Amino acid sequence: MKIMTCPVNGPRAISEFVYGGELRNTPDPNTVDDVPWSDYVFNRDSTPGVKLEWWCHTPSGVWFIAERDTATDTIQRTFLFQAGQPS
Amino acid sequence: MFTRHDRLKTSYDVVIIGGGGHGLAAAYYLARDHGIRNIAVLEKGYLGGGNTARNTTIIRSNYLTPEGVQFYDESVRLWQDLSQDFDLNLFYSTRGHFTLAHTDAALRTMRWRAEVNKHFGIASEVVDRKAVQDAIPMIDLTCAGHAPIVGALYHAPGAIARHDAVAWGYGRGADRRGVELHQNTEVFGIELENGESGPAVTAVSTNRGRIATRKVLCAVAGATPRLLNMVGLRSPIFVHPLQAMVSEPVKAWLDPIIVSASLHVYVSQSARGELVMGASLDPYELHSTRSTLDFAESLAAHMLDLFPFLADVKVNRQWAGMADMTPDFAPIMGVTPVRGFYLDSGWGTWGFKATPVCGKTMSHTVARDEAHPLIRAFSFDRFARYALTGEKGAASVGH
Numbered sequence: 001m002k003i004m005t006c007p008v009n010g011p012r013a014i015s016e017f018v019y020g021g022e023l024r025n026t027p028d029p030n031t032v033d034d035v036p037w038s039d040y041v042f043n044r045d046s047t048p049g050v051k052l053e054w055w056c057h058t059p060s061g062v063w064f065i066a067e068r069d070t071a072t073d074t075i076q077r078t079f080l081f082q083a084g085q086p087s
Numbered sequence: 088m089f090t091r092h093d094r095l096k097t098s099y100d101v102v103i104i105g106g107g108g109h110g111l112a113a114a115y116y117l118a119r120d121h122g123i124r125n126i127a128v129l130e131k132g133y134l135g136g137g138n139t140a141r142n143t144t145i146i147r148s149n150y151l152t153p154e155g156v157q158f159y160d161e162s163v164r165l166w167q168d169l170s171q172d173f174d175l176n177l178f179y180s181t182r183g184h185f186t187l188a189h190t191d192a193a194l195r196t197m198r199w200r201a202e203v204n205k206h207f208g209i210a211s212e213v214v215d216r217k218a219v220q221d222a223i224p225m226i227d228l229t230c231a232g233h234a235p236i237v238g239a240l241y242h243a244p245g246a247i248a249r250h251d252a253v254a255w256g257y258g259r260g261a262d263r264r265g266v267e268l269h270q271n272t273e274v275f276g277i278e279l280e281n282g283e284s285g286p287a288v289t290a291v292s293t294n295r296g297r298i299a300t301r302k303v304l305c306a307v308a309g310a311t312p313r314l315l316n317m318v319g320l321r322s323p324i325f326v327h328p329l330q331a332m333v334s335e336p337v338k339a340w341l342d343p344i345i346v347s348a349s350l351h352v353y354v355s356q357s358a359r360g361e362l363v364m365g366a367s368l369d370p371y372e373l374h375s376t377r378s379t380l381d382f383a384e385s386l387a388a389h390m391l392d393l394f395p396f397l398a399d400v401k402v403n404r405q406w407a408g409m410a411d412m413t414p415d416f417a418p419i420m421g422v423t424p425v426r427g428f429y430l431d432s433g434w435g436t437w438g439f440k441a442t443p444v445c446g447k448t449m450s451h452t453v454a455r456d457e458a459h460p461l462i463r464a465f466s467f468d469r470f471a472r473y474a475l476t477g478e479k480g481a482a483s484v485g486h
Contacts, residue, residue, distance in 0.1 A: 018370070019370055022372075039321065043322060043323050046324050070373055072375070
């Protein structure tokens with residue numbers, strides 16, 4: 001079983017976690033035009049590489065960030081999100 | 088079976104990236120129906136070794152949207168004649184296809200699908216649990232008591248075919264008409280020029296040299312985002328592995344194809360007696376074809392809910408493909424904002440059954456530089472227009 005480390009609960013089986021997609025900046029919905037908004041809503045950077053992603057430890061409901069290589073599935077680090085962080 | 092070419096030429100009229108079923112089918116129809124024969128098909132591995140070899144070979148047309156239904160119906164029609172066309176046995180076997188409903192909500196979607204299907208003249212009907220029991224006497228209709236079957240969507244034309252033969256048949260047909268098939272040829276970059284109407288394709292660079300060309304067809308399934316990156320396009324495609332497995336061969340007992348969306352199972356029995364089984368996508372992005380024990384364990388558990396008597400049957404092999412998924416579960420096909428760059432992608436979980444119609448429609452699109460009418464609803468720009476083609480309700484299993 002693959003193991004992921006929750007920043008709050010420590011190492012747990014991957015089956016306890018849910019993937020929440022890549023960490024991205026939301027454009028201001030009040031000022032953004034339709035086309036850039038559609039880019040935000042639909043488009044993804046799906047080339048393989050090291051990415052920052054949202055994950056959730058479902059038994060405890062902890063959302064956090066994982067830095068993971070999407071080519072090799074190696075998790076490099078996990079940490080709690082802090083506002084203002086680069087995405 | 089195929090002509091070997093020692094080197095690439097310096098230019099081609101069309102370069103097709105991806106030597107799977109889709110790329111080879113497009114090459115075949117370009118040469119046969121459109122008179123374009125100066126074509127190179129570039130394959131970084133071997134012919135038909137990607138998702139063409141990694142799917143569960145189910146062919147059906149009982150989709151949900153009118154656009155999807157017409158498109159897949161044309162594909163099913165083309166499948167019927169392919170063995171004749173190729174002079175090669177595809178082992179095309181019409182079995183009938185049951186999508187099991189375990190809830191009233193699932194039955195409601197099936198009623199909707201059946202009505203759309205019938206409107207377009209496709210054999211598709213909602214049947215009760217007795218019909219399921221009659222067709223598959225070995226099934227446990229209660230599913231171990233926790234997901235009782237309430238009915239099913241039955242699609243008589245549902246079929247399976249031999250996947251390798253499809254790639255070989257299209258490949259051989261293209262090869263005989265002068266198309267060059269280059270295996271072990273990987274694309275490193277696509278060169279563009281800035282024309283009056285935006286960027287346009289001028290060349291492709293590979294591990295075996297540079298090729299000048301004005302037309303590139305990208306048919307690379309799970310590698311699509313990497314190719315799009317080369318031409319500076321962003322898309323909604325996300326890549327998750329899709330796993331499958333086969334059992335040891337057993338005596339023939341399962342004639343139809345069985346799908347259960349709620350239990351995340353689809354299964355058919357091959358001509359060799361193996362049970363070919365698939366499930367839902369892996370739950371997160373990954374660009375790899377690794378297999379997991381979690382997958383085999385959960386799929387086996389759900390198989391036993393349906394067919395408890397299989398408890399002693401062994402699993403022979405498991406594998407994975409990289410599925411290129413879209414948010415609305417319809418493909419992305421046709422022209423792109425880059426002139427001369429044509430896309431056949433977003434095939435996620437149902438590319439195999441669409442192989443012939445993709446070849447037909449993409450060859451038309453490449454030859455005439457405009458999308459074939461059957462694929463207009465699958466255009467690259469539909470997301471920027473918020474005009475999606477919602478096909479998720481016809482996915483074989485819930486994702």
